[in-house]
Amino acid sequence: MLQNNTHKFFIYAIISSPTSIMGSLSPSTFDDQISVASLKTINFALLEKKDRSEVEKLLAACISAGFFYLDFTSSSAENLPVAKKTLLEVMKKYFDQPLEKKAVDSKGVTTRGGSFSAVNRDRPNESFEHLAIGNYELLQNPLKTLPIIFQQAGDLVQTYVSTCEHVVDVMLDCLSDILGLEDLRQYHLHNKPSDTILALLSYPGELTHQKHTDVGSLTVLFSDQWGLQVIAPESGRWEWVEPRVYQAVINVGDTLRFFTSKKLYSCLHRVIREGRASLEGHRYSIAYLLRPDNDAAFVDADGARTTAKDFVDAKYHIYSAPHDEQQTSNILTGGMEQILGVEA
Numbered sequence: 333m334l335q336n337n338t339h340k341f342f343i344y345a346i347i348s349s350p351t352s353i354m355g356s357l358s359p360s361t362f363d364d365q366i367s368v369a370s371l372k373t374i375n376f377a378l379l380e381k382k383d384r385s386e387v388e389k390l391l392a393a394c395i396s397a398g399f400f401y402l403d404f405t406s407s408s409a410e411n412l413p414v415a416k417k418t419l420l421e422v423m424k425k426y427f428d429q430p431l432e433k434k435a436v437d438s439k440g441v442t443t444r445g446g447s448f449s450a451v452n453r454d455r456p457n458e459s460f461e462h463l464a465i466g467n468y469e470l471l472q473n474p475l476k477t478l479p480i481i482f483q484q485a486g487d488l489v490q491t492y493v494s495t496c497e498h499v500v501d502v503m504l505d506c507l508s509d510i511l512g513l514e515d516l517r518q519y520h521l522h523n524k525p526s527d528t529i530l531a532l533l534s535y536p537g538e539l540t541h542q543k544h545t546d547v548g549s550l551t552v553l554f555s556d557q558w559g560l561q562v563i564a565p566e567s568g569r570w571e572w573v574e575p576r577v578y579q580a581v582i583n584v585g586d587t588l589r590f591f592t593s594k595k596l597y598s599c600l601h602r603v604i605r606e607g608r609a610s611l612e613g614h615r616y617s618i619a620y621l622l623r624p625d626n627d628a629a630f631v632d633a634d635g636a637r638t639t640a641k642d643f644v645d646a647k648y649h650i651y652s653a654p655h656d657e658q659q660t661s662n663i664l665t666g667g668m669e670q671i672l673g674v675e676a
């Protein structure tokens with residue numbers, strides 16, 4: 333085992349190139365037969381100015397891959413990648429604590445903390461540890477919502493979350509304008525109860541994250557480590573999402589797809605630890621998951637009218653159900669598996 337790891341490190345040292353100007357994290361030339369997704373990069377400063385061609389680029393990314401990078405250079409959210417770096421450090425300290433200590437923070441609510449896994453004895457690695465900080469709860473009562481380690485970091489989490497609120501608001505405005513829709517923000521009012529969360533994820537060892545679409549509307553994701561894969565809509569094949577230090581990965585979730593009469597793609601993704609990702613150690617990621625206000629109503633993938641609250645509850649149920657139960661429903665994959673023609 334030790335020999336194996338030493339060998340891996342040796343290969344890594346040979347093939348890795350230094351972090352580029354873009355802040356991408358090598359090994360970009362690792363040959364594990366899986367391509368790196370060629371996702372578009374959208375400029376957030378231009379979206380803030382409602383620059384028409386950038387907004388068109390945003391729409392194009394949302395109706396094709398459903399995934400893209402967001403570059404914050406010279407925007408009012410320029411500090412987000414810096415805050416992410418600090419947040420990752422605090423997270424490491426947090427997840428280093430004994431399980432019993434962390435268990436107290438989720439207050440027995442499995443969707444808010446602890447270990448999250450599908451109930452499947454054949455795939456014990458499909459599990460990760462998480463802490464989910466409720467956006468609404470954080471606004472209402474930060475001291476009750478934040479574990480002590482995060483309180484000690486001053487207003488780090490509050491600033492991070494309010495910046496994410498701004499980032500998603502701008503994207504929702506741009507999409508409403510270009511699609512000629514009434515304001516998509518009306519379903520995402522941050523001062524109304526919703527299941528919008530800042531999810532802090534920890535993948536020690538070889539833990540993975542089963543394939544899924546995100547239940548909500550938009551996700552702002554950062555990870556400095558390889559592991560995330562997305563389905564390429566043209567081929568139905570899994571591709572790596574290259575981690576970038578200064579850019580967030582944004583993806584469309586199920587509910588934004590439903591609010592836009594299924595024009596946008598809520599793309600399937602997963603985290604695996606094989607191939608180039610096997611060179612990473614303990615993996616961490618930060619996902620701001622925007623979900624609609626609890627009472628927002630829409631028609632789901634099966635044509636049923638539902639509310640965000642019921643839809644999120646149903647998705648969480650199926651997320652931790654056995655795989656054979658998951659296969660009987662469209663919920664885990666947002667109905668996207670058939671549309672994308674997924675290979676495996």
Ligand SMILES: O=C(O)CCC(=O)C(=O)O
Nearest residue numbers: 533546555560603617619
């Ligand atoms: O850990 C990651 O990179 C992905 C996390 C994710 O897909 C999620 O939280 O929905």
Ligand SMILES: [Fe+2]
Nearest residue numbers: 544545546601
């Ligand atoms: Fe996800």
